[in-house]
Structure formats: C-alpha cells, structure tokens
Amino acid sequence: MQVEDLRHKLPNITDPGLLKALSEYGNIHEFKAGKVITEPGQFIKMVPIVLEGSIKILRMDDDGKELFLYFLEPGETCALSLTCCSASKPSEIKAVAEENTVILGVPIQKHEEWTDQFKQWKDFVSMTYQSRFQEMLVALDAVAFKRMDERLMRYIVTKMKQHKTNELHTTHQEIANELGTSREVISRLLKQLEKKKWIELGRNVIYIRDDFEELISN
Amino acid sequence: MQVEDLRHKLPNITDPGLLKALSEYGNIHEFKAGKVITEPGQFIKMVPIVLEGSIKILRMDDDGKELFLYFLEPGETCALSLTCCSASKPSEIKAVAEENTVILGVPIQKHEEWTDQFKQWKDFVSMTYQSRFQEMLVALDAVAFKRMDERLMRYIVTKMKQHKTNELHTTHQEIANELGTSREVISRLLKQLEKKKWIELGRNVIYIRDDFEELISN
DNA sequence: GCAATTTAGTAATATAAGTCACATAGAAAA
DNA sequence: TTTTCTATGTGACTTATATTACTAAATTGC
Known part of the structure; x- marks a missing residue:
C-alpha cells in the first residue's frame, strides 16, 4: 500500500x-x-x-x-x-x-x-x-458483577454504536453465543425489553428506540 | 537502595x-x-x-x-x-x-x-x-466459564502456592470477598471439600491435603 | 471467669440462569 | 405450492447461587 x-x-x-x-x-x-x-x-x-x-x-x-x-x-x-x-x-x-x-x-x-x-x-x-x-x-x-439483562442491554448499545444504526441484523443465537449464554435466555430477555417498548423484534432484526441508551442508564 | x-x-x-x-x-x-x-x-x-x-x-x-x-x-x-x-x-x-x-x-x-x-x-x-x-x-x-466450586478449588491452590504452605490462615468471609460471593456459599463449598477429605477446617485455618492439586485436576 | 465479638454451620427460601420440550412462524428451497 | 429449514416464543423444570435467619463455637477484652 x-x-x-x-x-x-x-x-x-x-x-x-x-x-x-x-x-x-x-x-x-x-x-x-x-x-x-x-x-x-x-x-x-x-x-x-x-x-x-x-x-x-x-x-x-x-x-x-x-x-x-x-x-x-x-x-x-x-x-x-x-x-x-x-x-x-x-x-x-x-x-x-x-x-x-x-x-x-x-x-x-x-x-x-x-x-x-x-x-x-x-x-x-x-x-x-x-x-x-x-x-x-x-x-x-x-x-463478574452484572446480571444477564444488563449485559444484554450494554451489548445492544455496543453493537448499535459499532454499526452506527438502531437496527441490529442478527439472531438471538448469535447474541447468546457472544454473551456466553443460551438462546432461550436471550429470547426471553429481549421479549421483556419489547414489552417495555424499548425495542421491537423481527426475524433476524432488532429495532432499537433512539433513546435506548438513556433509558437503560436510569 | x-x-x-x-x-x-x-x-x-x-x-x-x-x-x-x-x-x-x-x-x-x-x-x-x-x-x-x-x-x-x-x-x-x-x-x-x-x-x-x-x-x-x-x-x-x-x-x-x-x-x-x-x-x-x-x-x-x-x-x-x-x-x-x-x-x-x-x-x-x-x-x-x-x-x-x-x-x-x-x-x-x-x-x-x-x-x-x-x-x-x-x-x-x-x-x-x-x-x-x-x-x-x-x-x-x-x-465467565467456571462454577464457584471450581473457582474455590483453584483459589486454594493459588494461595497455597503463593504462601508455600498447605495451611491457609484466613476466614471464609475473606475468601468470599475475593471470589465476589457470600460467606455462606464458601462455608458450604468448603464443607463439601472437607466431606471428601480433601481439606480439614478449623477456625481461621484450612488444612489442605498434600495431593490436593492432583485431586482437583481429575 | 464472664460478656462481647468474631467466625463458622446450616436450614429455608428466593432468584437468576440454564435446560428441555415443543409449538409456530417466516424464509428458502424444491 | 408444498416442503424444509431456520429462527423465535414460551411453559415447565432444574440447578447454581444469593439471601435470610438463626445457632453455636471459639476468641478477645474486660
């Protein structure tokens, strides 16, 4: 080069x-x-x-x-x-x-x-x-110190920032792998976030609210 | 100097x-x-x-x-x-x-x-x-990957090697602190090790069998 | 020696997370 | 279109660990 x-x-x-x-x-x-x-x-x-x-x-x-x-x-x-x-x-x-x-x-x-x-x-x-x-x-x-729900939320923020988007194109299985847990756990925790209207779930995609980062830090 | x-x-x-x-x-x-x-x-x-x-x-x-x-x-x-x-x-x-x-x-x-x-x-x-x-x-x-019982056993080995002794002078509370868990959990797990005759418990002291390290690696 | 403090033992219960089983939905392939 | 595959949803259950509550033993300070 x-x-x-x-x-x-x-x-x-x-x-x-x-x-x-x-x-x-x-x-x-x-x-x-x-x-x-x-x-x-x-x-x-x-x-x-x-x-x-x-x-x-x-x-x-x-x-x-x-x-x-x-x-x-x-x-x-x-x-x-x-x-x-x-x-x-x-x-x-x-x-x-x-x-x-x-x-x-x-x-x-x-x-x-x-x-x-x-x-x-x-x-x-x-x-x-x-x-x-x-x-x-x-x-x-x-x-060492965080529960899976918090780790998942931080993971979402990290990925959002990395890809400069609020649509994550990934599967629950892949998230589970990267957090060292099982797919079911991630599916359940994501569903909870969806119930709170902080994200929306689709097949192979997670839509994240613009103010997600502020929401989780409170 | x-x-x-x-x-x-x-x-x-x-x-x-x-x-x-x-x-x-x-x-x-x-x-x-x-x-x-x-x-x-x-x-x-x-x-x-x-x-x-x-x-x-x-x-x-x-x-x-x-x-x-x-x-x-x-x-x-x-x-x-x-x-x-x-x-x-x-x-x-x-x-x-x-x-x-x-x-x-x-x-x-x-x-x-x-x-x-x-x-x-x-x-x-x-x-x-x-x-x-x-x-x-x-x-x-x-x-990330180990359970508390295994972490405790590795901790004991680390301390043994550090102090070049098989008598650890410490409290369950202190071990719990260093492993980021509670005293009761450590007391229970130590008791299990004692039942297996791998260690003996006293007040402020843990006596460890000479072949402890080989025992735990199997 | 006796009271106070520290350390340890342990049962009961709660919670987070992991596992199993299965249903369903959407996408891709035939 | 129908079949097949992959991704997701979810209830039921298990397990590891955390928490609460209490007891008792050993040690320290008086």
Missing part, C-alpha cells in the same frame, strides 16, 4: 519513516464480514492493524463457549497478537471480521525492530496495551 | 545504567501484611516494583464487591499502574499487601524517560503487559 494511502487511513501515525516502513513491510489482507480470522491454538504470524471495517475479539473456553471481549476499529491493533507474537505462543482468542475488513499485517520481527527504531511505534504499542487492558476490565466487570 | 542490593533483588535487571537509575530515583516503601496500598479512585504517583513479599490485586465494583485478579511477586510490577500513570487516570483496582512487602516506587516521568533510554526497561514493561494480560484472561475465564 502507498504511503499516502496509509497516512490517510492511520491519521495517528505521522512519522514519515514509520509510514514508509509500514508501506514497505506491511501486507494487506481482506476479510469478508463474518470470516474467522484467527482461532484459539492457531499461531499468529503478524501484528494486524485494522485499516477499514472492524474485528470482533472473543474469548473461548474448552467446550467452545464464547465470550465477546471488544472490537478492534480502524487504526487499532490487538494486544493479544502482540503478546502471542512476542512469546511465540498460539492465539488465546478468536477474531472474526465484524464487517468487510481490511488489515495491514506487520511481520513480528519488524514489530520488534520498530519498537527500538520508531518512538511512534513504541507509543502505538503502549497505547494499544493500555486501551485493551481497559476493555478487558470492562468485559471482566460485566461477567 | 544500593545498586548491589537491587541487583540481588531484581536478578532480571542487569543493565548497570538502569540499576543505577533505579537506585537513584526509586523510593523504598514498606507495607505490613494486609495494608491497603491503593484503592479505586486514588491517583497513582509511581510505578511500584515488588522487591520483597507480594501484593494482591483486586477489581472492585461500585457496590464494593471485590474480585481477586492476581498477585504481584518480587521483580514484578502492575500493568494497571503503568496504564493509569501514563493516562493520569485514577486507579482502577485495589492493591493490598499479601505479606509484609517492600516495593521500589519509580516516578512516572522516570518510567517514561527510561522506556526510551534503557532497552531493558522497555522489555520489562512489555513483559509486564504480557504477563498481566495472561492473568486477566485467567481471571476472566474463571468468572
């Missing part, structure tokens, strides 16, 4: 040397919405920087039960890939393209070189660790 | 320049076992490196409910303090001295200088992020 395009896609990266290096050594990969990018056990060969679209990061347990952790948005990378790469350990998480997504893959050894070479890369990595840590805490708070 | 003492306490740090800097700018703080070092909302003025003893890191919710995350042992530091310091945000966690503990406090601005100045400091910070991230995943797995 050309330096000029990268400068445009990654406005936080301004160091010309770093942009040149990214352009030279980074590989473009494209994933269609829903495509599984990495699964637990797989070895990661590069640090992925999201250029377009977004990636959903999930934790899985041994029985295949899943738990949504956070989204990676344009300009961001995954702390776990940094971790896994450095330790050359297999992936601890599942990554799925949430939309059609374009990433720039940085080879591991370049990542290590650049932390010494470019202050901006070092700061980028440090910033990544910081923000992912925060998001892990949010995910932890949810499972 | 003298460079020679630090070299002895922190065998992973070998760079003479870094050791000298740590000796010059680091401040020694001592905490008695049980002393609360940081609470949520408090601002952190330094990066703490454990020299002796250990520190217990807990997450708290708004109602004061707690959840044990991990221990910091000699030679380790807290990723969250790195995060909070850099972002100058208040602490997200509670830190309590698990034993009588000695820490070396590194001023924030020195931390930032040293990441550029000393490769070994940069690696130390990076390593810290990596290992804390792993431990966050372990904590997350527990609350």
